[in-house]
Amino acid sequence: KQEVTQIPAALSVPEGENLVLNCSFTDSAIYNLQWFRQDPGKGLTSLLLIQSSQREQTSGRLNASLDKSSGRSTLYIAASQPGDSATYLCAVKGSGGGADGLTFGKGTHLIIQP
Amino acid sequence: DTAVSQTPKYLVTQMGNDKSIKCEQNLGHDTMYWYKQDSKKFLKIMFSYNNKELIINETVPNRFSPKSPDKAHLNLHINSLELGDSAVYFCASSPRTGVVHSPLHFGNGTRLTVT
Numbered sequence: 001k002q003e004v005t006q007i008p009a010a011l012s013v014p015e016g017e018n019l020v021l022n023c024s025f026t027d028s029a030i031y032n033l034q035w036f037r038q039d040p041g042k043g044l045t046s047l048l049l050i051q052s053s054q055r056e057q058t059s060g061r062l063n064a065s066l067d068k069s070s071g072r073s074t075l076y077i078a079a080s081q082p083g084d085s086a087t088y089l090c091a092v093k094g095s096g097g098g099a100d101g102l103t104f105g106k107g108t109h110l111i112i113q114p
Numbered sequence: 115d116t117a118v119s120q121t122p123k124y125l126v127t128q129m130g131n132d133k134s135i136k137c138e139q140n141l142g143h144d145t146m147y148w149y150k151q152d153s154k155k156f157l158k159i160m161f162s163y164n165n166k167e168l169i170i171n172e173t174v175p176n177r178f179s180p181k182s183p184d185k186a187h188l189n190l191h192i193n194s195l196e197l198g199d200s201a202v203y204f205c206a207s208s209p210r211t212g213v214v215h216s217p218l219h220f221g222n223g224t225r226l227t228v229t
Contacts, residue, residue: 036220042223046218
């Protein structure tokens with residue numbers, strides 16, 4: 001059974017800092033990995049999707065990497081801003097794990113201090 | 115012009131009642147989903163559905179049933195509500211059935227409170 005773990009559970013940093021969020025998964029047989037952002041009272045917004053054959057994806061100040069063999073992904077946020085404050089969720093799509101094969105981590109709650 | 119919309123946003127009801135949550139997507143997507151996020155913020159798939167196949171997560175009680183009148187709608191019916199059903203329920207959709215690399219688009223969630 002696939003398990004996804006995100007570290008740290010919460011993180012608070014001053015504005016302007018670069019930061020890294022971590023995601024690990026137990027079963028490396030995945031199709032892809034997605035990073036989502038969830039704002040309070042809102043749904044999830046897909047940030048980046050990395051296919052299993054890819055090593056990284058970039059969107060603006062966000063860079064996500066994937067090391068499938070070691071079961072790890074990182075989300076790098078450059079020059080953090082208060083608007084980046086949200087919960088960041090990692091999810092992997094594999095051959096098992098439920099109705100659509102998507103297994104979520106519990107998220108990292110990020111606070112960027114102005 | 116919301117892509118995936120759910121109603122109601124909040125739902126408070128008593129144990130034993132039957133309730134429905136509606137979901138509509140205007141993205142032309144083939145596949146829709148229901149997820150449950152519990153008090154610990156853990157997000158779990160409940161159902162995925164396209165016009166051909168309903169896939170049910172084995173942990174979902176049969177009191178929960180999805181109903182799809184057409185490709186753009188997937189409503190969630192819950193019978194005999196229990197306290198443990200209190201959670202936030204999210205609807206989502208993805209572009210094409212069988213396409214593995216399809217990012218999910220989520221609605222804003224329905225917070226269900228059972229008293």
